[in-house]
Amino acid sequence: MVDTAVADRLEIRALVQRYFSGLDTRDVDVVLSTFTPDVILRYMDGALVMQGLDEARDYFAAHRGPAHLGITDLTGSTHVLANSAIEVTGDQARCRLAGLVFHRGRLRGRDVLVQRGLRYDDRLVRHDGAWLVAERLHATGWQHVSAEVASPARPPDPSSTRMPT
Amino acid sequence: MSELPATLVDRLEIEEVVNRYFYAVDVRDVELIVSCFTPDVTLRYMGGELVMQGRDEAAAYFAEKRGFATIGIEVTGSTHDLGNLHTEFTGEGRASTTSFAVAFLRGSYQGKDVLMQRGITYTDAFVRHDGQWLIRERLHAPGWVHVSEEASEL
Numbered sequence: 194m195v196d197t198a199v200a201d202r203l204e205i206r207a208l209v210q211r212y213f214s215g216l217d218t219r220d221v222d223v224v225l226s227t228f229t230p231d232v233i234l235r236y237m238d239g240a241l242v243m244q245g246l247d248e249a250r251d252y253f254a255a256h257r258g259p260a261h262l263g264i265t266d267l268t269g270s271t272h273v274l275a276n277s278a279i280e281v282t283g284d285q286a287r288c289r290l291a292g293l294v295f296h297r298g299r300l301r302g303r304d305v306l307v308q309r310g311l312r313y314d315d316r317l318v319r320h321d322g323a324w325l326v327a328e329r330l331h332a333t334g335w336q337h338v339s340a341e342v343a344s345p346a347r348p349p350d351p352s353s354t355r356m357p358t
Numbered sequence: 359m360s361e362l363p364a365t366l367v368d369r370l371e372i373e374e375v376v377n378r379y380f381y382a383v384d385v386r387d388v389e390l391i392v393s394c395f396t397p398d399v400t401l402r403y404m405g406g407e408l409v410m411q412g413r414d415e416a417a418a419y420f421a422e423k424r425g426f427a428t429i430g431i432e433v434t435g436s437t438h439d440l441g442n443l444h445t446e447f448t449g450e451g452r453a454s455t456t457s458f459a460v461a462f463l464r465g466s467y468q469g470k471d472v473l474m475q476r477g478i479t480y481t482d483a484f485v486r487h488d489g490q491w492l493i494r495e496r497l498h499a500p501g502w503v504h505v506s507e508e509a510s511e512l
Contacts, residue, residue: 199370275439276380278390291384291437293462305509308473310437310462312385334384335435335464337473340509 202279204324205288205317213272221253229320229327236331237261259296264307267298284319304341310334369445372484372491376457380438388420396487396494403498404428431474433465451486471508477501
């Protein structure tokens with residue numbers, strides 16, 4: 194039996210995961226592919242507002258989110274989709290979700306790991322057959338900074354461990 | 359149009375209930391929390407130390423943040439991440455699940471600003487109630503815990 198509601202909700206979760214993947218691999222095109230052309234983004238509880246893909250590109254390419262938090266020398270991040278509540282009504286949907294982000298970088302001269310709880314409240318539309326975010330409120334939640342006490346040995350260069358082709 | 363076997367749809371719907379519960383806990387939406395339970399739910403939290411019967415007792419437990427009080431932390435924000443979910447169907451309209459999750463609790467603990475990370479196992483009995491999967495019995499078992507102190511205020 195077809196259950197389109199479940200399929201829609203799965204597609205919406207996959208969209209969020211693609212967005213997170215784009216953030217963590219610094220692939221702005223992937224990030225932008227999750228938005229409608231006229232998207233409205235309200236980040237940092239609405240302190241930063243972007244309208245349309247050009248403004249969104251500037252925001253993500255310049256890492257303005259971490260910069261807003263004072264994090265510099267960002268060496269890596271991991272975003273996790275923790276949980277969600279998704280409601281689908283025809284070609285419209287609302288996705289409320291909680292996520293986690295781990296930012297590794299420098300803050301006030303120290304090497305730190307910043308862990309943050311995130312919340313997104315998204316309005317989505319089915320656009321040319323695919324679900325896309327049309328409007329987002331990005332809410333900052335809790336945050337915790339832990340200072341580096343010991344750096345493990347640097348991992349080997351991935352190219353040196355690649356299987357011969 | 360995609361075709362999904364009924365059991366797969368059931369599994370997804372059950373996972374959505376677990377996720378909805380976690381989302382509701384993190385946004386402190388008690389009504390949304392209890393929407394995950396049957397009216398006659400039995401909840402055994404903190405390894406069975408705290409027992410709630412029915413949605414009203416459940417709502418009071420979450421509204422009063424009794425779980426956090428038991429741990430001794432005053433929480434200012436939390437995120438629950440569902441790591442693994444194991445589901446077994448035990449009969450018509452019945453399923454048992456085990457959820458392994460990590461809770462990130464930010465707040466005040468023993469006078470310090472901390473992040474407390476905990477592994478939690480939920481053992482749930484689900485039933486199909488008025489057409490939707492809901493939790494009828496739950497055992498909430500806290501596992502490992504790690505507390506780290508805040509190093510720098512942003």
